[in-house]
Amino acid sequence: MGKSIQNQYMPDSISPPGETMLETLEALGMTQADLAERTGRSRKMINEIIKGKAPITPKMAIELERVLDVPATFWNNRERQYRETLARLEERDRLQEQVEWLGDFPINAMAKWGWIEKCREKVSQLQEVLRFFGIASSERWPEVTEKLCSQVAFRKSEAFEVDNTALIAWLRKGEVDAKGLPCEKYNEKRFQETLNTIRHLSIEPPTVFQHELKQLCAACGVAVVFVPELPKTRVSGATRWLTPNKALIQLSLRYKSDDHLWFSFFHEAGHILKHGKKEIFIEGTSLEMAADKEDVANRFAADWLIPRSEYNRLVENPPYAKSKIKAFAAQLGIAPGIVVGRLQHDKFLPMQSCNDLKKRFEWVRKQ
Numbered sequence: 001m002g003k004s005i006q007n008q009y010m011p012d013s014i015s016p017p018g019e020t021m022l023e024t025l026e027a028l029g030m031t032q033a034d035l036a037e038r039t040g041r042s043r044k045m046i047n048e049i050i051k052g053k054a055p056i057t058p059k060m061a062i063e064l065e066r067v068l069d070v071p072a073t074f075w076n077n078r079e080r081q082y083r084e085t086l087a088r089l090e091e092r093d094r095l096q097e098q099v100e101w102l103g104d105f106p107i108n109a110m111a112k113w114g115w116i117e118k119c120r121e122k123v124s125q126l127q128e129v130l131r132f133f134g135i136a137s138s139e140r141w142p143e144v145t146e147k148l149c150s151q152v153a154f155r156k157s158e159a160f161e162v163d164n165t166a167l168i169a170w171l172r173k174g175e176v177d178a179k180g181l182p183c184e185k186y187n188e189k190r191f192q193e194t195l196n197t198i199r200h201l202s203i204e205p206p207t208v209f210q211h212e213l214k215q216l217c218a219a220c221g222v223a224v225v226f227v228p229e230l231p232k233t234r235v236s237g238a239t240r241w242l243t244p245n246k247a248l249i250q251l252s253l254r255y256k257s258d259d260h261l262w263f264s265f266f267h268e269a270g271h272i273l274k275h276g277k278k279e280i281f282i283e284g285t286s287l288e289m290a291a292d293k294e295d296v297a298n299r300f301a302a303d304w305l306i307p308r309s310e311y312n313r314l315v316e317n318p319p320y321a322k323s324k325i326k327a328f329a330a331q332l333g334i335a336p337g338i339v340v341g342r343l344q345h346d347k348f349l350p351m352q353s354c355n356d357l358k359k360r361f362e363w364v365r366k367q
Contacts, residue, residue: 014085016052017078101138163232174250178223185245186221202335222247237264241277258359259341270300
């Protein structure tokens with residue numbers, strides 16, 4: 001994100017470069033008529049430049065350099081700064097009428113995670129949000145949402161209320177972060193082969209697996225980003241294609257446990273390998289995705305984390321003591337929390353059992 005607009009000085013008004021021209025004439029003892037005669041311009045034109053009604057063109061700047069002995073670059077820069085500041089002042093007045101749009105966004109949460117700067121003045125805050133989304137004004141927002149919604153494959157559920165604006169902000173942050181990650185061109189075979197290595201990262205701490213996961217996937221053309229969820233998004237992960245050769249897996253750590261994290265990753269990987277490049281898959285919200293594709297991704301994740309034959313062998317021999325779970329996980333080279341989560345999901349274990357085998361994660365904002 002660029003330097004915040006709140007840290008840039010914006011005057012309430014600005015004098016036209018013609019005023020500097022007038023001061024220079026007075027210092028040289030020249031009149032407007034003298035300048036008109038020496039430059040071959042009309043007196044009216046000189047007067048309009050002085051009043052800011054007409055611009056100093058590059059050609060005129062060169063002529064002023066010869067007549068007034070002031071470099072042409074000075075006049076060009078003075079004119080450019082004047083016109084730019086004038087345009088910004090006019091834009092500020094226009095944006096003032098759009099500040100109510102800010103009420104749709106979780107500004108405090110976005111600022112908390114460092115996605116945007118928190119501004120005291122509403123127009124500056126609006127400019128900061130517009131910069132985050134990469135749009136010129138709030139008038140362009142409907143086009144952004146319409147394009148995004150046309151790509152999302154979902155069926156509506158009434159189970160929870162989801163803040164769609166916050167969800168779009170979360171997706172945007174993933175897109176921004178992913179653009180900064182260099183990736184090779186997408187290679188389906190290499191990505192599928194790499195998943196075997198990625199399974200074993202589940203036994204590593206976040207300080208290790210986050211970096212390794214990103215590096216391994218980037219080498220296959222898949223950008224992996226971790227983005228904390230915003231209030232009322234209820235999102236655990238998302239998959240989309242940024243280009244035909246670059247996929248994005250975005251994870252939120254919503255449930256803050258290793259079983260959910262790794263299932264979410266392999267679920268999203270399933271969408272990449274099994275489904276098309278034109279859809280956006282969003283998991284964990286009330287915008288439940290098409291059931292058939294979700295079932296495919298769920299089965300993909302379950303079988304990659306714990307091969308079906310191995311899992312059947314485990315569940316056929318209860319009870320499921322902690323020592324047995326840890327030994328089974330060690331044999332597969334995965335975190336025991338993944339096994340606990342699978343057994344709980346399939347109701348072989350009560351939800352309150354063996355949770356101490358799960359690793360817990362917490363978001364820490366980078367300073």
